[in-house]
Amino acid sequence: MRIVDPTSGxxxxxxxxxxxxxxSPAGALCGLSNSKPGAHDLLEAIGRRLADDHxxxxxxxxxxxxxxxxxxxxxxxxLAARYRLAVVAIGD
Amino acid sequence: xxxxxxxxxxxxxxxxxxxxxxxxxxxxxxxxxPPTEERVxxxxxxxxxxxxxxLPPRGVTPTLRSIAAxxxxxxxxxxxxxxxxxxxxxVQDEAYNLHGTLATTHPCAPMVLVSGPVRETxxxxxxxxxxxxxxxxxxxxxxxxxxxLLHVGGARPGVLDRSTQGSPAKYTFCFxxxxxxxDPLAVQRxxxxxxxxxxxxxxxxxxxxxxxxxxxxxEILLTVAGTMAxxxxxxxxxxxxxxxxxxxEHAATLHxxxxxxxxxxxxxxxxxxxxVAHVSEGNRRQFVEWGVEPDGDAYTVSDAPENLHLAVAGGxxxxxxxxxxxxxxxxxxxxxx
Numbered sequence: 513m514r515i516v517d518p519t520s521g522x523x524x525x526x527x528x529x530x531x532x533x534x535x536s537p538a539g540a541l542c543g544l545s546n547s548k549p550g551a552h553d554l555l556e557a558i559g560r561r562l563a564d565d566h567x568x569x570x571x572x573x574x575x576x577x578x579x580x581x582x583x584x585x586x587x588x589x590x591l592a593a594r595y596r597l598a599v600v601a602i603g604d
Numbered sequence: 605x606x607x608x609x610x611x612x613x614x615x616x617x618x619x620x621x622x623x624x625x626x627x628x629x630x631x632x633x634x635x636x637x638p639p640t641e642e643r644v645x646x647x648x649x650x651x652x653x654x655x656x657x658x659l660p661p662r663g664v665t666p667t668l669r670s671i672a673a674x675x676x677x678x679x680x681x682x683x684x685x686x687x688x689x690x691x692x693x694x695v696q697d698e699a700y701n702l703h704g705t706l707a708t709t710h711p712c713a714p715m716v717l718v719s720g721p722v723r724e725t726x727x728x729x730x731x732x733x734x735x736x737x738x739x740x741x742x743x744x745x746x747x748x749x750x751x752x753l754l755h756v757g758g759a760r761p762g763v764l765d766r767s768t769q770g771s772p773a774k775y776t777f778c779f780x781x782x783x784x785x786x787d788p789l790a791v792q793r794x795x796x797x798x799x800x801x802x803x804x805x806x807x808x809x810x811x812x813x814x815x816x817x818x819x820x821x822x823e824i825l826l827t828v829a830g831t832m833a834x835x836x837x838x839x840x841x842x843x844x845x846x847x848x849x850x851x852x853e854h855a856a857t858l859h860x861x862x863x864x865x866x867x868x869x870x871x872x873x874x875x876x877x878x879x880v881a882h883v884s885e886g887n888r889r890q891f892v893e894w895g896v897e898p899d900g901d902a903y904t905v906s907d908a909p910e911n912l913h914l915a916v917a918g919g920x921x922x923x924x925x926x927x928x929x930x931x932x933x934x935x936x937x938x939x940x941x
């Protein structure tokens with residue numbers, strides 16, 4: 513049976529990888545808050561644990577401007593350029 | 605052969621097709637119709653052209669063929685396709701905030717309200733049980749929109765659709781507005797009488813307003829205001845649009861007493877207030893973070909009277925509905941192509 517794929521469409525144009533700048537400290541870690549209550553506290557605690565237990569850091573903390581909208585591409589590019597790894601809070 | 609086609613093993617019954625969909629993560633859990641090339645071609649015969657952008661969160665731009673495939677799966681007739689296309693174009697308006705409304709933990713669904721002559725052409729229900737089952741057009745147009753957002757947009761429940769509980773409205777949420785003593789919603793929004801228009805909003809399921817006892821418009825609005833004044837709504841602090849869907853009997857009483865959409869809006873803005881004492885201290889702190897302070901000893905239900913939209917639908921009986929929204933969205937209207 514030949515069907516039309518209901519998931520098909522025009523794929524997004526190829527994304528461009530943003531390399532972390534050479535000035536970024538190796539292992540620089542970021543928490544990206546979804547701006548829900550408690551997200552900052554949760555991410556700060558995770559950052560401390562990662563630093564204490566695994567030596568990961570320094571730890572930065574960024575946030576979406578509002579919990580009601582997706583992260584702006586410019587913010588994601590900024591994180592990609594500045595940090596090696598981001599932990600994203602997606603729950604409440 | 606098109607690159608958007610798939611060759612699947614022949615399925616000899618409906619259950620086998622359901623299982624094939626389930627394996628691929630397709631569908632909403634209800635039976636669908638296989639979108640064969642022949643059925644998709646039939647769906648597209650005479651279809652209008654539309655300019656559509658990428659659908660979040662996946663970022664894939666739907667084609668007319670992929671939209672038609674989802675329309676076939678949902679059970680649409682070819683005549684339903686222009687309304688579906690208008691609805692897709694409307695949810696792609698930046699003000700609708702499609703990404704946020706699909707990925708949120710809130711239970712919002714894409715509500716589709718149809719105005720104008722296309723209601724009769726498609727036999728859409730604006731009368732009794734118009735928000736429930738029983739009418740093919742209502743059921744399949746709303747469902748097809750949800751399937752497009754699921755399949756092309758990638759808003760799969762539990763993966764990129766992060767809704768805490770979801771809602772039945774996510775299956776389908778489409779209805780027509782009824783003729784009424786007031787201007788139709790589309791005309792209130794500046795469209796010409798006689799134009800067929802689709803209006804969308806990322807909405808909660810309807811909240812019933814039962815008022816069998818009131819005999820005046822002012823009394824009915826007291827009940828409506830009380831229904832709207834609830835502290836658990838997104839509109840309280842995220843703000844944004846909400847819809848008052850008056851049943852025709854309530855609408856007739858309000859019209860008889862001289863009320864208009866503008867005066868109803870103004871009255872409810874003043875009287876639908878949430879006492880501060882009904883909001884927890886923790887929530888008050890969160891509201892402040894969103895820039896929302898009480899007006900005196902109560903909170904307003906949104907940020908401006910104009911954010912309350914008003915339409916009439918339903919059959920006999922003294923019920924209306926208040927439909928709050930995700931908040932961070934807009935009610936967006938598009939002419940049916």
